[in-house]
Amino acid sequence: MAADTPVEMTVRWSGNEYKLTDLTSSNTVADLKSKIQNLTGVLPHRQKLLGLQYNGRPPEDDIQLGTLKLKPNLKIMMMGSREDVLAEMQEPPKNLSNLVNDFEMEDEEISIENREEHLAKIEKRVRDYNVTVLNPPRDGKKLLVLDIDYTLFDHKSVAERAEELMRPFLHEFLTAAYEDYDIVIWSATTMKWIEIKMKELGVTSHVNYRITFMLDYMAMISVHTPKYGVVKVKPLGVIWGKFSHWSAKNTIMFDDVRRNFLMNPQSGLKIRPFKSAHVNRSTDRELLELSKYLKVIAPLEDFGHLKHSHWERYKSKRKYNDIASTSSRSSSGRESRHSKDGNDHTPSHRNQEG
Numbered sequence: 386m387a388a389d390t391p392v393e394m395t396v397r398w399s400g401n402e403y404k405l406t407d408l409t410s411s412n413t414v415a416d417l418k419s420k421i422q423n424l425t426g427v428l429p430h431r432q433k434l435l436g437l438q439y440n441g442r443p444p445e446d447d448i449q450l451g452t453l454k455l456k457p458n459l460k461i462m463m464m465g466s467r468e469d470v471l472a473e474m475q476e477p478p479k480n481l482s483n484l485v486n487d488f489e490m491e492d493e494e495i496s497i498e499n500r501e502e503h504l505a506k507i508e509k510r511v512r513d514y515n516v517t518v519l520n521p522p523r524d525g526k527k528l529l530v531l532d533i534d535y536t537l538f539d540h541k542s543v544a545e546r547a548e549e550l551m552r553p554f555l556h557e558f559l560t561a562a563y564e565d566y567d568i569v570i571w572s573a574t575t576m577k578w579i580e581i582k583m584k585e586l587g588v589t590s591h592v593n594y595r596i597t598f599m600l601d602y603m604a605m606i607s608v609h610t611p612k613y614g615v616v617k618v619k620p621l622g623v624i625w626g627k628f629s630h631w632s633a634k635n636t637i638m639f640d641d642v643r644r645n646f647l648m649n650p651q652s653g654l655k656i657r658p659f660k661s662a663h664v665n666r667s668t669d670r671e672l673l674e675l676s677k678y679l680k681v682i683a684p685l686e687d688f689g690h691l692k693h694s695h696w697e698r699y700k701s702k703r704k705y706n707d708i709a710s711t712s713s714r715s716s717s718g719r720e721s722r723h724s725k726d727g728n729d730h731t732p733s734h735r736n737q738e739g
């Protein structure tokens with residue numbers, strides 16, 4: 386048997402660090418969790434320990450710390466809530482019905498979004514990733530970030546021409562969106578493929594709209610999540626860090642994969658994937674409907690209050706001041722709050738080229 390040696394590690398939880406000094410290599414993961422409970426009040430079965438692995442997975446409770454081959458002074462992260470906090474969250478909200486929506490965003494997502502190592506990776510992309518601007522951003526335009534595969538294009542079906550796999554209404558959608566938004570393409574593949582696909586679809590050469598720039602997999606970051614393991618995501622912070630006039634206030638991102646939004650859940654709209662193009666080409670209207678939503682929200686000064694998962698409900702209302710009153714925490718200023726001049730900003734009144 387190996388000698389019993391001291392194990393020191395630091396646990397981060399909820400913004401605080403806790404140093405564990407009285408463990409040894411013969412203590413088990415269960416012992417570790419019980420120490421963490423003493424410090425944080427989080428019950429062992431609620432604790433998710435990130436950065437602790439045994440054969441590539443989270444270790445079982447009976448595994449001894451000595452067998453985990455831990456680095457000296459390891460830092461791990463614990464995710465989990467205390468019972469009193471959980472009980473509080475499960476109580477029905479008083480008075481404010483809007484609060485219910487806030488709980489839809491899982492606490493897991495919030496902590497992933499704010500974790501330092503993830504923010505550091507974004508900073509690195511902001512610094513090192515080279516964006517080739519195809520068409521300069523236009524003054525006053527909001528930002529629309531689009532995935533390609535299954536969003537604009539069915540990349541798995543077989544066809545003779547890319548056009549057969551193109552999502553219906555793609556060019557109409559991009560043309561309408563371009564009135565209010567600068568358009569950025571972001572796909573989890575290489576720039577070479579993105580360029581080929583966009584060219585084949587006739588997107589890069591279209592006369593009614595322009596693509597501002599395109600991002601490939603190199604601009605993505607990997608994050609560690611308890612739910613999905615290590616995944617690659619598309620952090621909008623990379624764009625916001627490079628183009629400071631865009632932020633969560635005026636950016637919206639469409640993707641068929643929800644985890645791509647993990648670093649900015651508020652700004653993502655998960656669309657229905659476009660698959661089996663040959664079957665669905667005649668009935669898919671997703672882009673047509675989404676362009677109505679983009680139009681309806683375009684006059685808002687801050688997208689931060691919107692719940693994009695309700696987009697179909699909002700869209701059917703058609704009037705942006707209705708959206709503002711249903712999504713904002715404040716119910717005042719229904720009529721003209723988001724309109725500087727009080728005029729109706731309908732599409733036909735807007736300047737096409739900005």
Ligand SMILES: [Mg+2]
Binds near residue numbers: 534535536640642
């Ligand atoms: Mg996709």
